[in-house]
Amino acid sequence: QVQLVESGGGLVKPGGSLRLSCAASGFTFSDYYMSWIRQAPGKGLEWVSYINSNGRIIYNADSVKGRFTISRDNAKNSLYLQMNSLRVEDTAVYYCARVPGHWGQGTLVTVSS
């Protein structure tokens, strides 16, 4: 069955960095477009970043441009989100997801001093 498992979340100070990972299984990862989406506590869904199947087309939300970088390793069936210059407002559960389709269970990122 399709599984997406995020990892790498945690508590970080403003200005710090984190790298999120998403391990995919149960489907041909290299065939699918992927995204990162986040949800701040008690809020709605916010799309963050997108990458096409071969990694050559990338889109980012304005709120993270220049700070977050999405990437993938099809040989390792993995998706990544490098997050730099983190802000308090980046605090959220981060989900990886097929576009459109199955989502992982998410990993919590808390940015606080």
Add this chain to the structure above:
Amino acid sequence: ETVLTQSPGTLSLSPGERATLSCRASQSVSSSYLAWYQQKPGQAPRLLIYGASSRATGIPDRFSGSGSGTDFTLTISRLEPEDFAVYYCQQYGNSPFTFGPGTKVDIK
């Protein structure tokens, strides 16, 4: 940016009733790249509908999607107890791949 507006914000209904949820886009959604997701408290969203009207694998046929251009609808023909949740629409035709603010379907 394509802004999605969902209405109503909250829908209070009883089990067995029909639910009609609306998603309106500020500009035409490319190739009907419109999806609907269901989210329950403490859980990740689950894909219900993609391509505006195609049911995802394993989704009961009481869920249906329709629409094109700027107006889309999710219909739940007869509400089951497990259907009370928040529903989001998302367009994935043009970046940024925006979400609507959600419609909460709660028990009347």
